Amino acid sequence: MHCTRTLSVAAVALTAATAAARADDLTLCWAAWDPANALVELSKDFEAQSGNKMSFEFVPWPNFADRMLNELNSGGKLCDLMIGDSQWIGLGAEAGHYIKLNDFFEANGITMDDFLPATVKGYAEWPKGTPNYWALPAYADVVGWTYRKDWFDRPELQAEFQETYGRPLEAPTTLDELMDVAKFFQGREIDGKTVYGAAIYTERGSEGITMGVTNVLYNYGFDYGTPENPYQLEGVVNSPEAAKGLEFYKELYDCCTPPGSSDWYMSEDIDAYKSGQVALQMNFAFIWPGVEADPNVGGGKSGYFANPEGPDGHFAQLGGQGISVVSYTDSKDAALDYIKWFAQPEIQQRWWDMGGASAMRAVVENPDFATSQPYAQTFLDSMAIVKDFWAEPAYASLLLSMQDRVHSYVVAGQGTAQEALDALVADWTEIFQDEGKM
Amino acid sequence: MSNSMIGRAAAATPPGAARQIRGLSDRAIAWIFVAPTIFLLLAVNIFPLIWTIRLSFTNFRANRPNAEVSWVGLSNYQRILTDPDIWRTMQATAHFLVWTLVFQVLIGFTLAWLINRKFKGNDLWTTIIVLPMMLSPAVVGNFWTFLYQPQIGLFNYVVAFFTGIDPTSFTMIGDVALAPWAIVIVDTWMWTPFVMLICLAGLRSIPDAIYEAAECDRASSWRQFWTITIPMTLPFLMLAVLFRGIENFKMFDLVVQLTGGGPGNTTTLTSIDLKREAFEKWRTGYSSAYAIILFVTVFGLASIYVKALNKVKER
Numbered sequence: 001m002h003c004t005r006t007l008s009v010a011a012v013a014l015t016a017a018t019a020a021a022r023a024d025d026l027t028l029c030w031a032a033w034d035p036a037n038a039l040v041e042l043s044k045d046f047e048a049q050s051g052n053k054m055s056f057e058f059v060p061w062p063n064f065a066d067r068m069l070n071e072l073n074s075g076g077k078l079c080d081l082m083i084g085d086s087q088w089i090g091l092g093a094e095a096g097h098y099i100k101l102n103d104f105f106e107a108n109g110i111t112m113d114d115f116l117p118a119t120v121k122g123y124a125e126w127p128k129g130t131p132n133y134w135a136l137p138a139y140a141d142v143v144g145w146t147y148r149k150d151w152f153d154r155p156e157l158q159a160e161f162q163e164t165y166g167r168p169l170e171a172p173t174t175l176d177e178l179m180d181v182a183k184f185f186q187g188r189e190i191d192g193k194t195v196y197g198a199a200i201y202t203e204r205g206s207e208g209i210t211m212g213v214t215n216v217l218y219n220y221g222f223d224y225g226t227p228e229n230p231y232q233l234e235g236v237v238n239s240p241e242a243a244k245g246l247e248f249y250k251e252l253y254d255c256c257t258p259p260g261s262s263d264w265y266m267s268e269d270i271d272a273y274k275s276g277q278v279a280l281q282m283n284f285a286f287i288w289p290g291v292e293a294d295p296n297v298g299g300g301k302s303g304y305f306a307n308p309e310g311p312d313g314h315f316a317q318l319g320g321q322g323i324s325v326v327s328y329t330d331s332k333d334a335a336l337d338y339i340k341w342f343a344q345p346e347i348q349q350r351w352w353d354m355g356g357a358s359a360m361r362a363v364v365e366n367p368d369f370a371t372s373q374p375y376a377q378t379f380l381d382s383m384a385i386v387k388d389f390w391a392e393p394a395y396a397s398l399l400l401s402m403q404d405r406v407h408s409y410v411v412a413g414q415g416t417a418q419e420a421l422d423a424l425v426a427d428w429t430e431i432f433q434d435e436g437k438m
Numbered sequence: 439m440s441n442s443m444i445g446r447a448a449a450a451t452p453p454g455a456a457r458q459i460r461g462l463s464d465r466a467i468a469w470i471f472v473a474p475t476i477f478l479l480l481a482v483n484i485f486p487l488i489w490t491i492r493l494s495f496t497n498f499r500a501n502r503p504n505a506e507v508s509w510v511g512l513s514n515y516q517r518i519l520t521d522p523d524i525w526r527t528m529q530a531t532a533h534f535l536v537w538t539l540v541f542q543v544l545i546g547f548t549l550a551w552l553i554n555r556k557f558k559g560n561d562l563w564t565t566i567i568v569l570p571m572m573l574s575p576a577v578v579g580n581f582w583t584f585l586y587q588p589q590i591g592l593f594n595y596v597v598a599f600f601t602g603i604d605p606t607s608f609t610m611i612g613d614v615a616l617a618p619w620a621i622v623i624v625d626t627w628m629w630t631p632f633v634m635l636i637c638l639a640g641l642r643s644i645p646d647a648i649y650e651a652a653e654c655d656r657a658s659s660w661r662q663f664w665t666i667t668i669p670m671t672l673p674f675l676m677l678a679v680l681f682r683g684i685e686n687f688k689m690f691d692l693v694v695q696l697t698g699g700g701p702g703n704t705t706t707l708t709s710i711d712l713k714r715e716a717f718e719k720w721r722t723g724y725s726s727a728y729a730i731i732l733f734v735t736v737f738g739l740a741s742i743y744v745k746a747l748n749k750v751k752e753r
Contacts, residue, residue: 205700260609263698411702
């Protein structure tokens with residue numbers, strides 16, 4: 001008996017010692033935004049289960065890419081886990097910043113079939129369309145629209161809109177309808193305040209205006225190459241239809257945005273919407289839980305709709321990120337343990353419940369999901385029509401060129417839409433030639 | 439006392455070492471003292487410069503350390519010097535540089551001249567005026583974006599108050615015509631006090647006796663200003679222009695916070711463009727060539743200017 005007890009104590013001590021020996025300090029790097037706070041809470045469960053300690057390095061969005069890509073490019077050991085933007089996946093894979101996860105997934109029964117296909121392609125695969133995985137889809141996000149349902153419901157506004165446009169005032173389903181609604185509200189007096197049509201992305205410095213304008217361009221036929229030639233730019237990027245799409249975005253900016261919105265991105269759009277300046281807001285879906293909880297615009301005052309259809313298609317700009325293990329980490333096993341823990345369906349369900357956006361099919365295809373939040377159905381509709389920007393290793397150069405060309409036309413009003421897209425094709429051609437891909 | 443200390447130190451020095459030190463020439467001892475500084479300079483300044491020159495002839499990318507690096511000759515330089523976008527950033531930089539210097543010198547000198555006249559509350563006003571230059575450029579850039587907001591900004595409100603136009607009818611940082619002036623205004627607001635302080639030092643260095651002698655000669659105030667005040671403060675003014683010119687040529691933080699280089703690339707100064715090329719696009723070879731061109735430009739202009747400054751001082 002005494003011997004058995006001694007052995008038991010020794011076994012417990014050994015187990016504890018082993019756990020202590022394996023315990024690691026893991027640092028997870030991500031953007032500083034609401035979902036990151038939810039992840040901190042969620043990760044306490046991992047700490048309790050594994051004995052590892054989690055630290056977090058969150059950087060505001062405008063500096064996120066700069067800061068984190070510098071970290072990766074310098075082989076820094078700050079981040080063991082990186083929730084990097086979807087466009088980084090090519091660089092992460094080809095420059096060796098991320099660990100390839102195929103073997104790990106296979107050994108631990110994690111299959112990409114359990115995740116939304118768009119998120120697998122957008123966040124995990126490189127090269128695109130091949131079963132080579134460098135991340136686990138972590139946060140599903142997409143650009144969508146928020147509108148002031150309480151204003152739309154006002155009988156006097158409904159009557160006036162019906163009389164002017166010959167249809168009811170409701171969430172637009174086409175880009176032309178969106179323009180009409182934005183024009184209708186622009187400069188209107190509501191509750192003694194002048195309000196404006198729409199808050200859209202126009203930011204110059206990082207990625208803002210590109211993430212905005214693509215929502216229109218895609219629906220006017222713009223694309224990144226063709227199925228036959230992924231680097232076919234001429235006639236695809238700068239087609240006459242795409243130029244019309246760019247003209248549409250400029251018209252929306254000129255006619256229907258608040259004064260001074262020449263450099264707006266996510267936070268400025270949120271502020272304009274929550275302060276009652278605008279009837280419509282373009283933004284990533286991550287803001288929707290915050291809108292719903294807001295005392296001014298939440299609690300049924302807001303509605304949500306997917307990016308409206310255009311004459312040549314129906315797409316929305318993909319946002320969101322996958323979680324990767326940084327190859328320079330000294331705690332690879334613990335970092336992989338985190339991914340294994342995060343891939344569990346019950347953890348993914350809690351992730352959604354806490355304000356995260358799961359990409360796991362078990363969560364989003366649950367029959368109760370669509371009614372779980374007022375925006376849940378719009379989220380599903382939007383995730384079904386996503387398209388993403390280049391994820392090439394040279395994505396930063398491609399993005400900066402687009403920022404420059406599009407901002408110069410839309411906000412600065414320099415040249416024509418066709419000239420802007422022609423210049424973009426020239427820039428991108430030069431970049432791909434430098435990369436040896438053209 | 440001191441002789442005995444030296445004697446004690448000499449006695450305490452081991453004979454071998456003493457012989458060795460005694461055997462060194464003055465020149466050798468001087469080298470021993472100077473060598474660490476020279477080594478530091480070579481390591482921190484000269485080596486990176488030479489390395490940058492070398493990289494400027496390659497297609498090296500710092501974010502692809504394992505990729506093959508090719509020698510591209512002068513092609514980076516050729517691409518930069520024939521790129522109309524780069525010439526546009528040069529023009530934007532020249533506009534910013536020239537107008538900030540003009541305004542800062544004019545306003546800074548005027549303020550210094552006013553402050554130099556003894557009046558009640560002189561110190562208080564000096565303190566208030568120099569406050570802006572004590573702030574962080576990032577903070578200044580940030581709060582001026584609010585001041586420039588058409589709907590809530592104080593700047594638009596003040597303009598509207600004096601002109602009667604609608605404050606929401608213009609946007610300082612979103613308009614191609616106004617944005618270059620928006621960054622000039624903020625930099626002038628922030629750095630005019632610096633020019634003022636240097637001018638004030640110049641004004642206070644002029645002996646009163648010179649003015650008294652001029653008055654004895656019945657020189658008018660205007661004549662005293664042009665023949666005493668301006669010539670004697672000119673070296674200080676030129677020094678202020680040199681400092682502000684170098685600073686504004688590499689201006690980055692304030693403008694990034696204010697406009698992000700926009701609208702379009704209207705306010706994209708060379709430093710912003712260079713940073714994007716080097717640390718966002720990671721075209722290290724290309725951006726090295728860009729940096730060398732800027733370095734040669736600044737170095738050349740500064741050398742000519744310093745020679746002119748020395749001539750003025752010698753007069």
